[in-house]
Amino acid sequence: xxxxLPYAQYRDKVLAxxxxxxxxxxxxxxxxxxxxxxxxxxxxxxxxKLVPNDDLDIQLVWLEAMxxxxxxxxxxxxxxxxxxxxxxxxxxxxxFLHNIQRGIAPPLSGTWNNRFFAESxxxxxxxxxxxxxAPGNPALAAxxxxxxxxxxxxxxxxxIEMFNAAAAAAAFVAPDLDAALAAGLAVVPAxxxxxxxxxxxxxxxxxxxxxxxxxxxxxxxxxxxxxxxxITNFAIVLLGLFLGxxxxxxxxxxxxxxxxxxxxxxxxxxxxxxxxxxxASLPPDWVEKMGKHVVSGIKVRHQKALxxxxxxxxxxxxxxxxxxHPPSAVRLTGAPVVPVRPTPEPKVxxxxxxxxxxVLWNATPTPIRLTxxxxxxxxxxxxxxxxxxxGVTLDAAGHALTVPAGGSREVVxxxxxxxxxxxxxxxxxxxxxxxxxGQERARRVFGLGGARQWLVYGPYWDxxxxxxxxxxxxxxxxxxxxxxxxxxAPDSYNQYAYLDRAYLDEARLLREEVPExxxxxxxxxxxxxxxxxxxxxxxxxxxxxxxxxxxNGPPTDAALMVGRSGPCRIWWDGxxxxxxxxxxxxxxxxxxxxxRLTGAPxxxxxxxxxLTDAFTFHLAFAGxxxxxxxxxxxxxxxxxxxxxxxxxxxxxxxx
Numbered sequence: 001x002x003x004x005l006p007y008a009q010y011r012d013k014v015l016a017x018x019x020x021x022x023x024x025x026x027x028x029x030x031x032x033x034x035x036x037x038x039x040x041x042x043x044x045x046x047x048x049k050l051v052p053n054d055d056l057d058i059q060l061v062w063l064e065a066m067x068x069x070x071x072x073x074x075x076x077x078x079x080x081x082x083x084x085x086x087x088x089x090x091x092x093x094x095x096f097l098h099n100i101q102r103g104i105a106p107p108l109s110g111t112w113n114n115r116f117f118a119e120s121x122x123x124x125x126x127x128x129x130x131x132x133x134a135p136g137n138p139a140l141a142a143x144x145x146x147x148x149x150x151x152x153x154x155x156x157x158x159x160i161e162m163f164n165a166a167a168a169a170a171a172f173v174a175p176d177l178d179a180a181l182a183a184g185l186a187v188v189p190a191x192x193x194x195x196x197x198x199x200x201x202x203x204x205x206x207x208x209x210x211x212x213x214x215x216x217x218x219x220x221x222x223x224x225x226x227x228x229x230x231i232t233n234f235a236i237v238l239l240g241l242f243l244g245x246x247x248x249x250x251x252x253x254x255x256x257x258x259x260x261x262x263x264x265x266x267x268x269x270x271x272x273x274x275x276x277x278x279x280a281s282l283p284p285d286w287v288e289k290m291g292k293h294v295v296s297g298i299k300v301r302h303q304k305a306l307x308x309x310x311x312x313x314x315x316x317x318x319x320x321x322x323x324x325h326p327p328s329a330v331r332l333t334g335a336p337v338v339p340v341r342p343t344p345e346p347k348v349x350x351x352x353x354x355x356x357x358x359v360l361w362n363a364t365p366t367p368i369r370l371t372x373x374x375x376x377x378x379x380x381x382x383x384x385x386x387x388x389x390x391g392v393t394l395d396a397a398g399h400a401l402t403v404p405a406g407g408s409r410e411v412v413x414x415x416x417x418x419x420x421x422x423x424x425x426x427x428x429x430x431x432x433x434x435x436x437x438g439q440e441r442a443r444r445v446f447g448l449g450g451a452r453q454w455l456v457y458g459p460y461w462d463x464x465x466x467x468x469x470x471x472x473x474x475x476x477x478x479x480x481x482x483x484x485x486x487x488x489a490p491d492s493y494n495q496y497a498y499l500d501r502a503y504l505d506e507a508r509l510l511r512e513e514v515p516e517x518x519x520x521x522x523x524x525x526x527x528x529x530x531x532x533x534x535x536x537x538x539x540x541x542x543x544x545x546x547x548x549x550x551x552n553g554p555p556t557d558a559a560l561m562v563g564r565s566g567p568c569r570i571w572w573d574g575x576x577x578x579x580x581x582x583x584x585x586x587x588x589x590x591x592x593x594x595x596r597l598t599g600a601p602x603x604x605x606x607x608x609x610x611l612t613d614a615f616t617f618h619l620a621f622a623g624x625x626x627x628x629x630x631x632x633x634x635x636x637x638x639x640x641x642x643x644x645x646x647x648x649x650x651x652x653x654x655x
Contacts, residue, residue, distance in 0.1 A: 002328065003173050005135060007335040010318065012278045013172055014132050015311035018056075020248070020274025021128055022295070022307070023286055024266030025053035027252050031262045033227035037212055038257040042249055045256060046289060052297030054088055055125040055267045060294070060302045061085050062129050062148065063310075066317050070341050071133075071324050075106035075147045082151070083632040086298050089625040090635070091228070091589070092117035096152030097634035102427045103447020104358045107150035112358060113449070113526040114152070116563075116588040116618075121228045123149035124160040125264045128271045131168025133318045136330025138166035140321070142187035157230040159188045164268060171275035173330055177241060180276060194234070197222065201235050205242035211254045214239055218258075225585055227260045236265045241272070248273050249283050299630050346375035348403070350384070350432050350444040355412070359525035360392065360428045360448040362644045363420035368413045370432055372442075374403040382436035384411060389428045391418050415448065423550060423641040426450040451523040452547065453642035455513060456534055459541035459610075460503035462496040464488060497542040497609045499567040499581055509544060510574045510605055513645070519546075521645045527620045528563075528588065531613070538613045545606040548643040549621075551597035556623065558637065559592040563618035567609035570619075573602050586616040595621070601643060 030047045031038060065073055065081040079100050089097050092114060099109040111118050123145075130144035145165035149158035163184035170183030181198065188194055201218060208214040215236075222235040236258045244251025251273060255266040274282060294310060296303040302310060319338040322328045351371045360366055374380050381402045388394050395414045403409045417424070426449055434442040464472050471477075473486045483489050504517055513519065522533060522545075534543055551558075560570065562578055565586040570578035570593065578593040608617055621640060625633040 016274035016279040020270035024270030028263035028266035058126045059129040087629040092122045092152045098636040111154040118154045119157045123153045127161040127164035130165040134169045135172040138169045138183040141165040141169035201238040233261045240269045348442045349373045352446040365414040365416040373408040387431045424450045425641045427638045453644045454522040455519040455546045455645045457519045458543035459537045497540045528618045543608045547604045552639045559622045561620045563588045563590045565615045569607040571605040588618045
């Protein structure tokens with residue numbers, strides 16, 4: 001028998017879910033990203049000021065997307081609404097927007113050129129709305145969450161968002177927390193890591209009921225140097241839920257004291273507890289302090305909405321969703337009459353897959369596979385025509401196809417540059433149009449990012465430690481001897497490299513290339529470079545990288561977002577703009593330095609010191625996005641173009 005859920009109870013639980021989400025974000029915001037055990041108490045937990053939280057804000061965009069575009073949203077619909085209404089463009093959000101602007105659609109938009117943030121917290125924290133509009137239907141909530149998560153994430157992050165959404169959906173009818181969590185696990189693959197993590201954290205909490213002791217073991221296994229890694233914060237949410245034992249304030253306190261992404265962990269746990277217990281389970285004093293309105297940092301219609309109105313509008317979507325996806329897992333009783341918008345008519349769709357990578361190379365072709373899908377009950381015949389951007393050719397632009405009913409047809413194209421050696425833009429948009437009987441029936445814009453054009457000099461190294469010995473202690477003007485005779489046996493296994501030592505004519509390199517050093521041309525599809533892209537040399541070494549870029553637009557200020565795992569020095573137009581010594585664990589956005597984009601060709605020179613066998617380097621040009629803080633515009637420039645290096649210099653590597 002289908003379980004019944006009275007509408008008044010449904011609305012109360014949704015309101016409690018939004019309130020619990022907001023309360024958790026409020027108490028966790030001050031200590032966000034502080035990676036340690038805190039010693040807050042219930043008396044010190046409430047902050048002096050309420051601040052907006054992206055955990056909730058983006059869900060307001062999704063609410064409006066469903067209200068305006070319907071319930072059968074795709075990832076592309078969500079991407080368009082983000083671009084229209086949410087300015088958030090930092091971290092993984094910015095990488096996603098950069099990909100979307102270049103025509104790289106979900107799910108690739110969440111992982112391409114996004115390796116550091118791909119499994120971060122940005123999508124698990126916006127999961128609740130999908131559970132709220134799919135009461136008692138965890139499978140539907142998880143599918144909606146998957147479409148959302150793959151915008152800007154992949155892997156575990158998407159699976160955790162699916163878990164959270166399914167748990168929230170189940171919480172409307174689940175008898176307890178364990179049943180809700182079981183529903184969350186049921187929607188992710190059996191071999192997903194979340195199953196083992198949930199069992200492990202539950203076991204830790206059973207053996208160590210004191211929060212700080214349990215936390216120590218959880219962090220030992222799941223801690224990460226990145227405060228926003230999804231798996232760490234997932235484990236902390238479980239820690240708070242298991243040891244909080246349904247007490248809202250105690251759960252919040254444990255989540256916040258556990259550190260890492262505190263506003264996210266507390267908000268996720270708070271939302272789930274809210275749905276499970278309804279408004280009666282929330283602390284009245286905190287509810288009164290919070291106030292009655294949403295606190296949002298984006299300019300949407302619901303920016304200052306009453307929480308009660310937000311709950312009512314969410315529930316009306318839930319009523320419609322329940323009716324639009326029969327058979328429903330729950331029957332809402334006493335619900336208001338809500339118009340159910342018709343299911344979209346099936347139509348031909350064009351999908352794009354990149355068999356290799358979504359990159360336009362200087363002189364080698366890029367395969368692109370287009371699929372024309374026909375969900376209709378009769379076959380269709382028509383013509384697919386693809387228009388490339390200026391300067392790019394396709395082996396065939398038009399294709400006459402007959403697509404069977406319920407089937408699809410594939411076309412593999414090869415895109416290549418007309419004139420290798422010309423400027424290679426970062427944004428290269430194509431347009432695919434499907435026509436039947438001379439009328440357009442489907443259109444799809446897609447793109448290729450331009451390969452970054454580097455020249456790599458090196459490796460260079462010192463055979464001995466110049467800081468201990470001004471000259472080589474075992475091979476000098478006074479004679480030659482063995483390494484171990486003078487106490488330098490370790491030099492057999494290592495070498496040395498220094499940021500302050502010039503391994504070639506650096507003054508000349510700032511002006512022009514040095515072809516006698518036989519530099520290697522390196523085409524990189526992403527902004528991140530790793531050891532293997534520099535050849536097979538291992539050990540400590542110095543490399544110089546050069547690149548010539550041009551901004552297509554008026555002069556503007558930019559920031560160079562730099563991530564590096566070793567010492568680094570950067571020159572821009574001959575002036576040093578960045579220098580950092582020592583080993584540093586890599587991120588894609590460690591530090592930023594200023595750079596003026598003039599619109600003319602500009603020279604970038606990078607000096608990297610590798611102090612271990614492996615190293616990683618990342619460099620991207622960033623701006624501000626939308627100055628009005630309204631639209632989603634990536635902070636990463638997509639207006640740059642690279643000038644390929646001269647083909648006669650050294651060897652060539654494409655990665």
